[in-house]
Amino acid sequence: MGKRTVKVGLIGMGTIGGSVAGLLLHNLDRINAKSDLDLVLERVADRDEGKLKSLALPAEKLLADAFELVRDPQIDIVIELIGGIEPARSLIKEALENGKFVVTANKDLIATHGEELLELARRKNLNIFYEASVGGGIPLIRPLKYSLIADRLKRVVGILNGTTNYILTCMSQEGLGFEEALALARENGFAEADPSSDVEGRDASYKLMILAGLAFGKVIDPARVYVEGITGITAGDINYAREIDCVIKLLAIGEELPEGIALRVHPAMIPHSHPLASVNNEFNAVFIEGEAVGDVMFYGRGAGGNPTATAVLSDLVEAARCISGQSVCSMVEKHAPGTKYVPIEQLSSRFYLRFLAEDRPGVLAAFSKVFGDHLVSLDMVIQKRRVEELAEIVLVTHLVREDAFRKALDQVMKLEMIRPNPSTIRLMV
Amino acid sequence: MGKRTVKVGLIGMGTIGGSVAGLLLHNLDRINAKSDLDLVLERVADRDEGKLKSLALPAEKLLADAFELVRDPQIDIVIELIGGIEPARSLIKEALENGKFVVTANKDLIATHGEELLELARRKNLNIFYEASVGGGIPLIRPLKYSLIADRLKRVVGILNGTTNYILTCMSQEGLGFEEALALARENGFAEADPSSDVEGRDASYKLMILAGLAFGKVIDPARVYVEGITGITAGDINYAREIDCVIKLLAIGEELPEGIALRVHPAMIPHSHPLASVNNEFNAVFIEGEAVGDVMFYGRGAGGNPTATAVLSDLVEAARCISGQSVCSMVEKHAPGTKYVPIEQLSSRFYLRFLAEDRPGVLAAFSKVFGDHLVSLDMVIQKRRVEELAEIVLVTHLVREDAFRKALDQVMKLEMIRPNPSTIRLMV
Numbered sequence: 001m002g003k004r005t006v007k008v009g010l011i012g013m014g015t016i017g018g019s020v021a022g023l024l025l026h027n028l029d030r031i032n033a034k035s036d037l038d039l040v041l042e043r044v045a046d047r048d049e050g051k052l053k054s055l056a057l058p059a060e061k062l063l064a065d066a067f068e069l070v071r072d073p074q075i076d077i078v079i080e081l082i083g084g085i086e087p088a089r090s091l092i093k094e095a096l097e098n099g100k101f102v103v104t105a106n107k108d109l110i111a112t113h114g115e116e117l118l119e120l121a122r123r124k125n126l127n128i129f130y131e132a133s134v135g136g137g138i139p140l141i142r143p144l145k146y147s148l149i150a151d152r153l154k155r156v157v158g159i160l161n162g163t164t165n166y167i168l169t170c171m172s173q174e175g176l177g178f179e180e181a182l183a184l185a186r187e188n189g190f191a192e193a194d195p196s197s198d199v200e201g202r203d204a205s206y207k208l209m210i211l212a213g214l215a216f217g218k219v220i221d222p223a224r225v226y227v228e229g230i231t232g233i234t235a236g237d238i239n240y241a242r243e244i245d246c247v248i249k250l251l252a253i254g255e256e257l258p259e260g261i262a263l264r265v266h267p268a269m270i271p272h273s274h275p276l277a278s279v280n281n282e283f284n285a286v287f288i289e290g291e292a293v294g295d296v297m298f299y300g301r302g303a304g305g306n307p308t309a310t311a312v313l314s315d316l317v318e319a320a321r322c323i324s325g326q327s328v329c330s331m332v333e334k335h336a337p338g339t340k341y342v343p344i345e346q347l348s349s350r351f352y353l354r355f356l357a358e359d360r361p362g363v364l365a366a367f368s369k370v371f372g373d374h375l376v377s378l379d380m381v382i383q384k385r386r387v388e389e390l391a392e393i394v395l396v397t398h399l400v401r402e403d404a405f406r407k408a409l410d411q412v413m414k415l416e417m418i419r420p421n422p423s424t425i426r427l428m429v
Numbered sequence: 430m431g432k433r434t435v436k437v438g439l440i441g442m443g444t445i446g447g448s449v450a451g452l453l454l455h456n457l458d459r460i461n462a463k464s465d466l467d468l469v470l471e472r473v474a475d476r477d478e479g480k481l482k483s484l485a486l487p488a489e490k491l492l493a494d495a496f497e498l499v500r501d502p503q504i505d506i507v508i509e510l511i512g513g514i515e516p517a518r519s520l521i522k523e524a525l526e527n528g529k530f531v532v533t534a535n536k537d538l539i540a541t542h543g544e545e546l547l548e549l550a551r552r553k554n555l556n557i558f559y560e561a562s563v564g565g566g567i568p569l570i571r572p573l574k575y576s577l578i579a580d581r582l583k584r585v586v587g588i589l590n591g592t593t594n595y596i597l598t599c600m601s602q603e604g605l606g607f608e609e610a611l612a613l614a615r616e617n618g619f620a621e622a623d624p625s626s627d628v629e630g631r632d633a634s635y636k637l638m639i640l641a642g643l644a645f646g647k648v649i650d651p652a653r654v655y656v657e658g659i660t661g662i663t664a665g666d667i668n669y670a671r672e673i674d675c676v677i678k679l680l681a682i683g684e685e686l687p688e689g690i691a692l693r694v695h696p697a698m699i700p701h702s703h704p705l706a707s708v709n710n711e712f713n714a715v716f717i718e719g720e721a722v723g724d725v726m727f728y729g730r731g732a733g734g735n736p737t738a739t740a741v742l743s744d745l746v747e748a749a750r751c752i753s754g755q756s757v758c759s760m761v762e763k764h765a766p767g768t769k770y771v772p773i774e775q776l777s778s779r780f781y782l783r784f785l786a787e788d789r790p791g792v793l794a795a796f797s798k799v800f801g802d803h804l805v806s807l808d809m810v811i812q813k814r815r816v817e818e819l820a821e822i823v824l825v826t827h828l829v830r831e832d833a834f835r836k837a838l839d840q841v842m843k844l845e846m847i848r849p850n851p852s853t854i855r856l857m858v
Binding site (some may be wrong): 004011019023024027029031034035090130137138139142143146147148150151217273275277279280283290291292293294295296297298299300301304306307308312313314316317318413 | 433448452453456460461463466493548566567568570571575576577578579581598645704706707708709712719721722723724725726727728729730733735736738739740742743746747
């Protein structure tokens, strides 16, 4: 009995695209046998002719124009791996309009236009799969969609950006400053020429939006995600973190609270004993807290051609199963509109605070009084280092609402013996 | 448009069954909405009438005889949660014969009779789902079946037994001996009255068989799994492990080597820096090494009613999607017969070895010579503690084949100045 051949079109021969093409051509027989499918890589599009020619495919299967590919009636599944919003969005829309299933690794697009594209897919009885958009090869989207379907998820905490995790690991393990660690990350291929989207937390915020959308079933507005990067973290902060038995990680945190959804990306001190604390170098991890399942964590390589390609191929198999009639894929996730948000000002944290002050009597009394007046209770005070003439003072607060802490800090910074530009880092609670 | 109602029969109201019934009755609307299904808990069977009466279900839905449930033509899906081989096997076979999909958490049965049951399911165009059989609420089976489908998996290393991990964590963190830690585990509900299947490694070996079967696509013969438990581990071994920057964990390791599959469960020293080292208390984790994906780890609660129930319910949704026409579930996994095995004697490890010897000149020279003669190369020698009149000697070897090491150890043990009953623990490499 002949199986229906499923024809695949691949757009984008960059790092991930190259790996997908390589794995697909190399492992095709095994993938087809395991999944009982007949997949074929039919056409590949890239503007760079050189990249196309490296493939063991006849010339008529190679295209410079990706729009030609999404209009080819022979193609059943389009894999979009060019990234960014346009022309990726137009290509995916046209692919769906033309009745093709879509697989993508495009986190920016899914985070910001996911609802529009999923709605179109739903209307056309198709689907979009995006396992590769978050966490590279770590299975995350599928576990959230299927495995944890019966649970109420309370919190998702992720180390979602390999570049910043590599930098923070170097700072922590080699005692480097931020700039030195960034240079090392560049040297080892873990940071791009322009690392701003990574180090400023935007990359992680897109991934958080995708995970939170699935975990809480809500439409997420990018403007409501608090984003703070790691450019202000110093070697000194890393050392103080160690003293209180913590490490600093860039965390992406999504929570469902009674009042709404809270979403934030910021550096945080986490206790050494927490499973996320040992996620080092370029590795990513997502820690999920469910009402019934308790704590679950997924860990692995969050980037890189081959790891990410395994996620693309798992989506490809899922799409192909829909086409070959093994599954009808009616489970296009729905994100409810009208999401309520809790701004970070209303969240409670413990805060680490480091500042410089004149080294004279009365300083401790002065800032302690301001904090006390604002009901900010201090858990720890460390004063043991001098920077030139000044005393370096480190405080850790008990749990306090962010707005109350900020108001108190504003007042403290008005004290004449305190120097400006304090360093503030939240502790994970 | 009316959806087809999918009627569920639940067998076994123990810890997991109770949680499944509770979550199902409590979250049913949300599960149905998310998955676009119309699931109903139709009947529940248990020999204990008291347990049944605790459910908010009318008397005609409660059964003392599980066979009556699997014969009820109204039931679409049977959830088997009684555990053990019989009558579970007969119940599942009859359920399949009667055209019902099956969900089970029964690791013993799937490990030893999985092939027979899957074959029957395949013949009947049905399927058996068993996500809950390994790792409680941690999504493992589905990632292995779907997410990593395009990759070649080389190794699966798991901490698969919560009882032993709890005991080893207590020994390590509280300095307790094995018996004291076991008593504490019992007190806190992490060890059963008869803990032998846990502490002797059999429980972990069943789970390993299931994971390895999926990861390598092979039929696994229980007799070919090397199993060694943790009853011989002492507080002294734990301390020496710490000195070489390791922790001791009961590992279940499956590998695909060029010569065949190697499967083993034994305590192992793993470096502190390895992600598995921080898996503590009753938590489980599975570390997977794939050719393309690299290292991936899944972590969570490996047991307990509610965590395990989330896995059962995710399977239930998958089964219900098959029935309601959302999926045809033709992907019943196939395990190839004729598996070749590599016995542990042919595997290479680094070994930790602790023994007592007379404290006199020539001892070191004597055993060193024997090891040297057998080409067992020593990486570390520690002699710093005395036990009564005797010197305690600790060695760590370089990589050496197990049979060569054992032969050398036999000879060392024949030296008259060496006392019998050495302690041997493999290091994870």
